[in-house]
Amino acid sequence: MRFADLHLHTLFSDGTHTPESLAAQARSLGFAVVALCDHDTVEGCVRMSQACAREGIEFITGSELTAEMDGHELHLLAYGVEVTHPRFLVELARFQGVRQNRIREMVACLNRLGIPLAAEAVFRLANCASPGRPHVARALVSAGLCDNLDEAFARFLKRGRPAWVPKYKMAAGDAIDLIHDAGGLAVMAHPGLNRTDDFIPRLVSAGLDGLECFHSKHSTALSERYLMLADRHGLLVTGGSDCHGYNKGRPLLGTIRLPYEHVRQLRHRLERLRAATVHSHSVATLKI
Numbered sequence: 001m002r003f004a005d006l007h008l009h010t011l012f013s014d015g016t017h018t019p020e021s022l023a024a025q026a027r028s029l030g031f032a033v034v035a036l037c038d039h040d041t042v043e044g045c046v047r048m049s050q051a052c053a054r055e056g057i058e059f060i061t062g063s064e065l066t067a068e069m070d071g072h073e074l075h076l077l078a079y080g081v082e083v084t085h086p087r088f089l090v091e092l093a094r095f096q097g098v099r100q101n102r103i104r105e106m107v108a109c110l111n112r113l114g115i116p117l118a119a120e121a122v123f124r125l126a127n128c129a130s131p132g133r134p135h136v137a138r139a140l141v142s143a144g145l146c147d148n149l150d151e152a153f154a155r156f157l158k159r160g161r162p163a164w165v166p167k168y169k170m171a172a173g174d175a176i177d178l179i180h181d182a183g184g185l186a187v188m189a190h191p192g193l194n195r196t197d198d199f200i201p202r203l204v205s206a207g208l209d210g211l212e213c214f215h216s217k218h219s220t221a222l223s224e225r226y227l228m229l230a231d232r233h234g235l236l237v238t239g240g241s242d243c244h245g246y247n248k249g250r251p252l253l254g255t256i257r258l259p260y261e262h263v264r265q266l267r268h269r270l271e272r273l274r275a276a277t278v279h280s281h282s283v284a285t286l287k288i
């Protein structure tokens, strides 16, 4: 039986593993396929693809885009995107610019509270284009300003706490179009962690391709619920651990083993999308 983990983070966003170490661990745990879904970036995909090739594992490109519908945050996994797609990269750069400004705003809030953290300390520690709250939390801990990550979130960084700053979110319909444009499929991440089930029919009409039915924070009942919804709406079934390395306790790699059949269906749908895109391009060319 071959298995996949289609939701991994590296230090190109808020994970703590390098692509090489993740690929090596995935192979030793017996995975046949992995996908990288760093937040609002595809920067790690080239190294991950090379590392997976060395380990003899299949690799699927990906990213986890921050989106919203009616003001509710949801995460869209972009599978199979071309990592050099110009418009996709321009949009990701916009996300990343806002994330970097947000770090400065969070640090300014902390400074106003008398917490002497420097934005440069966060950027140095993050050392990536797509920094987030976990980097601020780690900088607070390493400067001795908080005892641990949970304290940093609970005192300062959680929604409603004094250094919480909202994130840039792309309208979900626009994000789905962007993902398709970049040759990828749009899958709703960890639907059981958001209160966004009512949006699923609208997201399906907007072109949503799949649901992440299996996730390390989904109970069996939740997985079953989303399997039923995926079936009802003709959506792909995906799954992944959402492993961030050591950011949140123990690494979660190995906790989700998605049967390969779902990967086969995802690849099939990707091929259909590509064929349709090539067809529409050739039709456009014929018109000219």
Ligand code: AMP
Binding pocket: 014, 039, 131, 132, 133, 134, 149, 150, 153, 154, 167, 244, 247, 248
């Ligand atoms: P951001 O994208 O900057 O809003 O940061 C979101 C990340 O922070 C996600 O990966 C969350 O899982 C993580 N996060 C949220 N709460 C905590 C916490 N208490 N401890 C560690 N990480 C957290």
Ligand code: ZN
Binding pocket: 009, 014, 015, 039, 244
């Ligand atoms: Zn994360």
Ligand code: FE
Binding pocket: 064, 075, 189, 190
């Ligand atoms: Fe997420």
Ligand code: FE
Binding pocket: 007, 009, 037, 064, 242
């Ligand atoms: Fe994630």
